[in-house]
Amino acid sequence: MEKYEKFTGIAAPMPLVNIDTDMIIPKVFLKTIKRSGLGVNLFDEMRYDRQGNEIPDFVLNKPQYRDAQILVTGDNFGCGSSREHAPWALADFGIKCIVSTSFADIFYNNCFKNGILPIVLPQEDVDKLMDDAERGANAQVTVDLENQTISGPDGGEISFEVDSFKKHCLLNGLDDIGLTMEKKASIDAFEAKAAQERPWV
Amino acid sequence: MAGKTLYDKIWDAHVAHEAEDGTCLLYIDRHLVHEVTSPQAFEGLRMAGRTVHAPDKTIAVPDHNVPTTLDRIGGVIENEESRIQVDALDKNAKDFGVHYYPVSDVRQGIVHIVGPEQGWTLPGMTVVCGDSHTATHGAFGALAHGIGTSEVEHVLATQTLIQQKSKNMKVEITGKLKPGVTAKDITLAVIGETGTAGGTGYVIEYCGEAIRDLSMEGRMTVCNMAIEGGARAGLIAPDEKTFEYVKGRPHAPKAAQWEAAMNWWKTLYSDDDAHWDKVITLKGEEIEPVVTWGTSPEDVLPISAVVPAPESFSGGKVDAAKRALEYMGLTAGQKLTDIEIDTVFIGSCTNGRIEDLRAAAEVLKGKKIKDGLRAMVVPGSGLVRAQAEEEGIAQIFQDAGFEWRLAGCSMCLAMNPDQLAEGERCASTSNRNFEGRQGYKGRTHLVSPAMAAAAAITGHLTDVRTLN
Numbered sequence: 001m002e003k004y005e006k007f008t009g010i011a012a013p014m015p016l017v018n019i020d021t022d023m024i025i026p027k028v029f030l031k032t033i034k035r036s037g038l039g040v041n042l043f044d045e046m047r048y049d050r051q052g053n054e055i056p057d058f059v060l061n062k063p064q065y066r067d068a069q070i071l072v073t074g075d076n077f078g079c080g081s082s083r084e085h086a087p088w089a090l091a092d093f094g095i096k097c098i099v100s101t102s103f104a105d106i107f108y109n110n111c112f113k114n115g116i117l118p119i120v121l122p123q124e125d126v127d128k129l130m131d132d133a134e135r136g137a138n139a140q141v142t143v144d145l146e147n148q149t150i151s152g153p154d155g156g157e158i159s160f161e162v163d164s165f166k167k168h169c170l171l172n173g174l175d176d177i178g179l180t181m182e183k184k185a186s187i188d189a190f191e192a193k194a195a196q197e198r199p200w201v
Numbered sequence: 202m203a204g205k206t207l208y209d210k211i212w213d214a215h216v217a218h219e220a221e222d223g224t225c226l227l228y229i230d231r232h233l234v235h236e237v238t239s240p241q242a243f244e245g246l247r248m249a250g251r252t253v254h255a256p257d258k259t260i261a262v263p264d265h266n267v268p269t270t271l272d273r274i275g276g277v278i279e280n281e282e283s284r285i286q287v288d289a290l291d292k293n294a295k296d297f298g299v300h301y302y303p304v305s306d307v308r309q310g311i312v313h314i315v316g317p318e319q320g321w322t323l324p325g326m327t328v329v330c331g332d333s334h335t336a337t338h339g340a341f342g343a344l345a346h347g348i349g350t351s352e353v354e355h356v357l358a359t360q361t362l363i364q365q366k367s368k369n370m371k372v373e374i375t376g377k378l379k380p381g382v383t384a385k386d387i388t389l390a391v392i393g394e395t396g397t398a399g400g401t402g403y404v405i406e407y408c409g410e411a412i413r414d415l416s417m418e419g420r421m422t423v424c425n426m427a428i429e430g431g432a433r434a435g436l437i438a439p440d441e442k443t444f445e446y447v448k449g450r451p452h453a454p455k456a457a458q459w460e461a462a463m464n465w466w467k468t469l470y471s472d473d474d475a476h477w478d479k480v481i482t483l484k485g486e487e488i489e490p491v492v493t494w495g496t497s498p499e500d501v502l503p504i505s506a507v508v509p510a511p512e513s514f515s516g517g518k519v520d521a522a523k524r525a526l527e528y529m530g531l532t533a534g535q536k537l538t539d540i541e542i543d544t545v546f547i548g549s550c551t552n553g554r555i556e557d558l559r560a561a562a563e564v565l566k567g568k569k570i571k572d573g574l575r576a577m578v579v580p581g582s583g584l585v586r587a588q589a590e591e592e593g594i595a596q597i598f599q600d601a602g603f604e605w606r607l608a609g610c611s612m613c614l615a616m617n618p619d620q621l622a623e624g625e626r627c628a629s630t631s632n633r634n635f636e637g638r639q640g641y642k643g644r645t646h647l648v649s650p651a652m653a654a655a656a657a658i659t660g661h662l663t664d665v666r667t668l669n
């Protein structure tokens with residue numbers, strides 16, 4: 001995975017609450033056995049009509065948001081299924097950061113595994129970034145994971161919380177499995193003990 | 202020192218490693234795998250030259266994509282992409298040596314129904330699956346939750362998961378349920394109370410008299426939808442009913458091991474002085490049969506209510522409710538019982554077990570579904586199907602005009618050909634009413650099996666208690 005570096009990009013406003021994983025990537029696109037290529041179908045049912053034409057009103061179809069890298073969203077973004085196709089599609093489109101007051105648990109975890117930083121902020125901070133996002137390319141937003149800040153064009157840094165381990169992995173582009181395998185001795189010891197205590201498992 | 206919750210106890214028994222910042226490696230006792238969220242994980246293993254760490258703790262079954270029509274027997278899956286996924290699972294299961302129930306096996310079915318049925322799911326275990334409804338297994342007092350595909354690969358390779366502990370939430374349902382009110386109504390009523398984000402960051406333990414009174418099937422229905430309330434997992438402490446259900450299942454412990462297991466299982470409850478970060482209490486007697494009116498599982502109301510006005514909500518929910526009413530083709534003030542439906546779906550990991558089919562058949566007995574309505578029953582597993590046939594339930598469904606299908610997820614998520622047409626309206630026993638969930642522009646009302654059967658008879662959403 002690539003290292004997650006500080007960047008400045010366009011933020012797209014999606015104030016709708018409860019945007020679920022079926023909206024992010026409808027299930028017809030889950031029939032793939034690959035991880036790549038899902039970006040064109042991101043938000044498919046909101047983005048295209050049945051004939052495959054773009055719906056001009058949809059935010060990511062508007063000229064000023066076509067290259068958005070940040071989404072500012074309503075509560076409970078990513079609720080629904082565990083499908084990692086949702087962050088795959090977002091990442092493939094070019095989204096690197098999502099801001100909301102809350103995320104669904106599995107989706108939140110999945111983001112980190114795919115180079116996307118989900119940022120949880122209080123409502124007033126989300127509202128402020130939503131205002132910035134409404135201004136499109138005129139109001140770029142800077143995300144700095146190292147220092148845990150996000151800031152709009154008018155200055156005013158907003159700090160955010162992030163789990164230190166997740167931050168470390170994202171910043172350094174680390175592979176979880178490799179890291180865990182370094183702890184093989186602990187896993188083996190646990191298995192030996194569990195085999196004694198709970199042999200029926 | 203404060204006592205422990207059930208979740209604390211299971212967690213503590215499975216920590217294989219704890220880092221200074223509290224990040225843990227949680228050991229996984231059972232890993233369930235299906236065809237949609239696993240191909241990329243197996244591919245990742247292959248590319249890195251890794252093996253499955255514990256194939257004997259890994260159970261695979263195709264369910265999401267498989268056709269449920271009778272021509273599936275001996276046939277091939279027509280949709281090419283679906284076939285590729287099922288074929289990939291066949292191959293991965295074989296190559297990596299994990300337990301497997303192929304489409305042709307009578308035990309095949311929805312992974313969350315097959316696991317408990319075969320005795321893979323036991324009290325006190327950690328269970329994961331690349332599927333959000335893994336929470337179902339919490340009914341056994343197991344810590345069970347959904348994971349993404351990267352985590353599937355992580356568990357395959359290491360049999361552990363990197364986790365931070367969640368907070369503890371208690372949901373107590375006191376007293377007795379009224380007749381006609383079921384586990385599905387409880388779980389929907391709880392989500393109506395907490396909202397879909399109310400459980401975020403928590404593991405929920407359901408308790409109270411109304412929960413204790415439920416069968417294992419009912420408890421699975423309740424835990425199944427913990428995820429719709431945003432929780433990582435839902436749990437119910439094991440008791441005699443749990444042990445009774447587990448005993449004698451193919452993969453349950455036997456003889457001396459059974460005794461040893463029982464000794465531990467009996468310690469699996471929350472201590473009286475355990476700490477809860479959040480507590481919610483509902484009165485069982487006050488829960489009514491409910492239906493959803495919108496496009497989020499939190500959009501739930503008693504069947505006696507009317508469609509709400511968007512203005513009655515606050516914040517972002519006002520716009521969401523407007524959008525939902527437009528999508529659902531409903532107007533504020535309309536009686537829920539006046540909503541006409543085109544399709545009835547009975548099945549899914551929420552309500553595809555034998556007890557669910559019995560409840561629906563009880564309502565349908567000697568009756569016919571409304572003319573022109575499409576109705577189908579998709580049993581949760583081949584064994585549920587066989588049992589329903591033996592009990593004569595299958596015949597009741599067929600006599601009433603229902604299609605009697607083979608096991609799978611089917612119209613719960615409509616990845617196979619079972620889909621709603623644009624604008625079609627369905628009373629469904631599944632768990633999600635999202636836009637497009639059951640087909641592009643399809644409209645879903647979530648209900649219990651008995652309520653689904655009632656709607657099938659009258660052709661509109663109906664309070665099952667008013668049918669004679």
Ligand code: SF4
Binds near residue numbers: 265
């Ligand atoms: S029945 Fe529905 S909710 Fe359950 S596993 Fe299948 S698709 Fe998911």
